[in-house]
Amino acid sequence: MHPFDPRRPVVAEIFVTPLGTGESTIREYVRAILPLVRASGLSHQLTAMGTLVEGPLDEVLALVRALHTATFDAHDGTDRVVTHVRIDERRGEPLSLEGKVRGALGLRPDQIRNASGQGPDTGND
Amino acid sequence: MHPFDPRRPVVAEIFVTPLGTGESTIREYVRAILPLVRASGLSHQLTAMGTLVEGPLDEVLALVRALHTATFDAHDGTDRVVTHVRIDERRGEPLSLEGKVRGALGLRPDQIRNASGQGPDTGND
Amino acid sequence: MHPFDPRRPVVAEIFVTPLGTGESTIREYVRAILPLVRASGLSHQLTAMGTLVEGPLDEVLALVRALHTATFDAHDGTDRVVTHVRIDERRGEPLSLEGKVRGALGLRPDQIRNASGQGPDTGND
C-alpha cells in the first residue's frame, strides 16, 4: 500500500557508550562526536539520554556507523564502544521529531513551534 | 567510597509500546498515561522517543511499573505491552537531566537555563 | 478483558553497564552479580547481550533494582552504572522465554524442550 521510499524520513535515537575509559563522565566523548551529527545535515536534538535524529534511513544508518567508529578515537580514546539505535518509521504519514512530541501532548502545530524552533508538520505520532 | 543513598537522583528514559492495537499511531496511549508521569512528582521531559525522568531510583521504578500496567487499559486497550527503561546513575556527583545536556554541549549553567526552564546544577555528565 | 494479575509472568531482558572502569572487559562485573539472578528464583538465561528472565513483574523489577545497585560495588567497583530493562508482557496467554523462541521458529513444544531444558508451554509469542 505504501511502497518503499528511500527518502521517507524516519525518527531515531542514537547513543554511544565508551567502556573502560577510567572516568565516570562521558561528556567529552559525546562532545567530540557532535560535529559528525551536525555535519550529517539531519535534523537533530541532543537530550540527556541520547541524540534524536530525523531523516532518510540510509543517512541515519550512515551516521550510526560514523558515530560508533569515531568514538574509539574520541577524547582519550577507548578500545570498546557500545552503540544503541532505535529507528521508528511510519509509512503513509511519516513521523517527525516535532510531530511525535506534539501528538503525544495533543497540541496544534502552532503550540509547539516556538518551543522547539522547528517548522510545522502534520502532527503525526 | 560513595555508599548507597536511596535519595540520590538517577536519570532515566522510559517508553512503552502497546502492540497489536490495530492503529499505527500510539499517541493516544502516551497521552493517556502522561498524567501518571506528572503525578509522580519527578522532573520529566517528553521527547520524540520517550519520556526522560529524574529522581530517586525507587520512585523511577515505581513509575515504570505504573506506566507499564496502565498502558494495557489506556485508550482502546491492548493485550500486550513492551516497556523499555534505561537508568543512568552516578555516585559522587549525581546526574541531572539538564546537567547531562549542558555537559555534552560544553555550556555553563546560565547558558541553558532559559531554554530548559530548569534551575542551575553543577554541569555533570 | 484480562484484568491485572500480579502473578502473571513477564519476559524481560536486563543488562548493566559499568562505566569508567578502566578496563574494556566487564565480564567480572557480570560474574559478580550473577548470584543475584540465581537467588531471585526467576527462570533466566544468560546471553551474549544480557540476561533474560521470566517471572512476575514485581519480582523482575526487584531484580533490576538489586542488579543495578550491586554493580557499583562489584569487582573493582565503579561510580557509574547504566542499567537497561525491556519488559514484554502479554495478558490472556502469558509469554515465556521458551515459548517466544519456539513461536518464532515455528516449532512444537517437543522440538525445543531438549535444547532449552525447560518444560512445555503453549507456544506463545
Next chain:
Amino acid sequence: MHPFDPRRPVVAEIFVTPLGTGESTIREYVRAILPLVRASGLSHQLTAMGTLVEGPLDEVLALVRALHTATFDAHDGTDRVVTHVRIDERRGEPLSLEGKVRGALGLRPDQIRNASGQGPDTGND
C-alpha cells in the same frame, strides 16, 4: 593503537517491532524475516528478546536495514516498524557471541562448545 578494521567482528542484538498489527503476537513477522538473517551468512542466535549476530559492522548494519525494511511487508504487513540495534565492538581482542557468554560464566572454551555448537575462541568479554 588498534586502528579501524572493517573486518573486525562486532556482536549485536537486533529486534524489530511491528506496530498496529491488530494481533498481540508478532511471531509471524519474526518468522518471515528470519530467512534474511540466515542469508546474511552472519553467526546468529535467536533469543526470546531478539536476534544476536556476530560479524563485520557493515554487514550487521546492512542486515539491520534489510530486516527493518522487510518487516513492513512481512506476514499481514504493517505501516509502522520500530527497530532496535545494540552494537558491541572491542578493538584489540574482538568480541564473539560465544566468548561473551563464556567470559561472564567463567568457563573455559571446551566447557561451552558443545552447548553452543560453535568453535573455540579466546574467551573475551
